[in-house]
Amino acid sequence: MLIDPKSSLVKGVAKLSKKDARSLTGLFLLEGPQGLKEVLNRPKLVVELYATPECVERYPELFERAKKARIDLVLVSNDVLRAMCDTTTPQGVVAVCQKVDVSLAEVIAAKPKLVAVLSQVRDPGNAGTVLRAADAAGADAVIFTTSSVDVYNSKVVRSTTGSIFHLPFAVEVPVEEAIDALRAAGLQVFAADGGGEWIPDLPAQTLQQPTAWVFGNEAWGFEPETLELVDKVVGVPIYGAAESLNLATAASVCLYASAFAQNQA
Secondary structure (H helix, E strand, O other), X not given: OEOOOOOHHHHHHHHHHOHHHHHHHOEEEEEOHHHHHHHOOOHHHEEEEEXXXXXXXXXXXXXXXXXXXXXXXXXXXXXXXXXXXXXXXXXXXXXXXXXXXXXHHHHXXXXXXXXXXXXXXXXXXXXXXXXXXHHHOOOOEEEEEOOOOOOOOHHHHHHHOOHHHOOOEEEEEOHHHHHHHHHHOOOEEXXXXXEEEEHHHOOHHHHOOOEEEEEOEOOOEOOHHXXXXXXEEXXXXXXXXXXXXXXXXXXXXXXXXXXXXXXXX
């Protein structure tokens, strides 16, 4: 069992909490049993697996699946796991995995009908939750534009609760390039913003069309140049006293509005 939190192996794993190390190696950290459960459907992505004896005892079925997939497990102490992860209270297991993003060209080649585009979305929790919502709504892809948070940030990964392995996503795409490519592929492009036309007022025929929803920065929304690129600005009405909606909540409403219409067409 690995017990020295200052060992070179532990330090090597811990470096993956930094974007530079992830970019250099093409690897990222996946923490927790839920993430492990999802990645075991694609076991070749797992490069290394570390867990405490207590976690192995608590989730025997997960580690049996890992064993059958010929993934070598290294048992570690709680101190070692804390040194590897950037969470205060790790969930007992961390896997080093290969990155899974795809190119914008691959997204377009799949002829998507529903896409989420994150434009300068900086909050890890919001970004991960939007990806999860896109997965739940049956979206075909998510595009993280330039200046958005790194999808492999451990907080983003945890927020996806495994959805990071379920649908294609592209990263570091200039927003202009993303919108141009999606429109050329036949999708209408809507910006989800506080103004514009309300979602309930959109005709069903409009929502049934292949659509890319663009979601902006949590604090200040969109740059004017981005709004000039889209086909329509669409808002989610607030019927109560709340000042605004959380970005991820608004994104869920928008994606499901399209999903409902497209699945009833």
